[in-house]
Amino acid sequence: MNIKAFCKAFVHRFEGKQWNEPTYAHWDPLVAAQEVPCPDVEGKTSIKKQRLLNLAFGFLEDTEGYLEIGTYHGKSLISAILGNPLRPVFACDNFSEFDVNSLEITRANLARYGLLERVTFYDCDFLQVFAAENLPVPIGLYFYDAAHDEESQYQAIKHIEPFLSDEALVLVDDWRFASDSGSFAKTATLRAMSESRYRWQLLYELPARFNGDLAMWWNGVGVMGFRREERGA
Numbered sequence: 001m002n003i004k005a006f007c008k009a010f011v012h013r014f015e016g017k018q019w020n021e022p023t024y025a026h027w028d029p030l031v032a033a034q035e036v037p038c039p040d041v042e043g044k045t046s047i048k049k050q051r052l053l054n055l056a057f058g059f060l061e062d063t064e065g066y067l068e069i070g071t072y073h074g075k076s077l078i079s080a081i082l083g084n085p086l087r088p089v090f091a092c093d094n095f096s097e098f099d100v101n102s103l104e105i106t107r108a109n110l111a112r113y114g115l116l117e118r119v120t121f122y123d124c125d126f127l128q129v130f131a132a133e134n135l136p137v138p139i140g141l142y143f144y145d146a147a148h149d150e151e152s153q154y155q156a157i158k159h160i161e162p163f164l165s166d167e168a169l170v171l172v173d174d175w176r177f178a179s180d181s182g183s184f185a186k187t188a189t190l191r192a193m194s195e196s197r198y199r200w201q202l203l204y205e206l207p208a209r210f211n212g213d214l215a216m217w218w219n220g221v222g223v224m225g226f227r228r229e230e231r232g233a
Contacts, residue, residue, distance in 0.1 A: 001140035001168050003225040006059045007203060010223075013055055014048070020207055022215035023048070032214075037082045041109045043075025046218040049173075050079035052206070056141050056169055060087045064140030064165050069093070069126045069156065070173070074106040076143065078113050088137050092122040092129045093146070126152075130159040138165035145173035148181075153188035161196065166228040174211075176220030181211040189222060199227040 010019075025031045026047045033039045035047055037054070057066055057080040065088035071077050077091055095101045103123050110116040122129050126146050129135065142164065144156045153172070160170070174183035186205075193200040204223040211219045 001059055001061065001064060001165055003167055003169060003203075003227075006056060006169060009055060009059070010052075010204070013051065018048070019204070022209070022213070024215050026215050036079075038075055038078045038109070038113060040112075041075040041078060042073045044072060044212070044218060045076050045079070046214050046216065048206070049217050049221060050076065052171070052217075052221065052223075053080035053143060054082065054084065056171065057081065057084045057087070059169070060085075060140045061165070062087070063137065064088075064168075065090060065135070065137040066141045066143075067091070067129070067135065067139045067160075067163075068143045068145070069129065070144065070146035071106055072101060072145075074109040076145065077106075077119065078109065078115060080141075080143070081115055081118060082113065086118070089119045090122070090129070090135060090139075091119050092124065092126050094123060094125055097147075127155060127159060130163060135163045139163050139168060140165040141169050141171070143171045143173070148174045148183035148185045148188075150184040150188045153183075153185050154192050157189050157192035158195075161198065161226075164226050164228070168226045170224040170226055172222040172224070174219045175205060175217075175222040176208050176211070178211070181219050183219065185220075186222060189224070193224065197230060199229045199231055201225045201227075 067090045071093045206217040206221040208216045208220045
């Protein structure tokens, strides 16, 4: 993953105030139907976040893969893959949250967009994914949107490090801490980054005004760059 090239493309894609101010047109169902790549798939995301995932996926090298933990019905997964070059894709969810949520629903959505065979799916606790047999290629793009309690989020960052490419992009959802979300995504991620022997950089904090902000980044996104370089070297 070329982080510098991604950042240049990000600034161009979300130029001006697009990344830190609301785009109210995204509330319009007619606009969403035209601009969302999979409008018929239910998801807890926004147009901006879908565009971010798709943009980032496009910078994966042909030797790298994409890992998404916490897929729900597959909307973010589909958004990342559609229109991009073939790359190994790994996804994980144990479907323990939300009432209407299952592997069967996610597989049906992937199949409807012709993506079922492109995704290696693990229906398990996310910590079980971090094994060489499950992630056989370096992960150049990692999107974490599962449990955001302090310990789960911390472990999600600590455990991914050995599997990341030497240069990788890490996206963490629900970055915003507030009473309507109860997410410790930011504090736990920053704690894990501070303890690492390698170089991490917080590239962007993409805001939301409340949980479910369709005009911005749903509940916020943290965008981090990782380099397998010793800190202080």
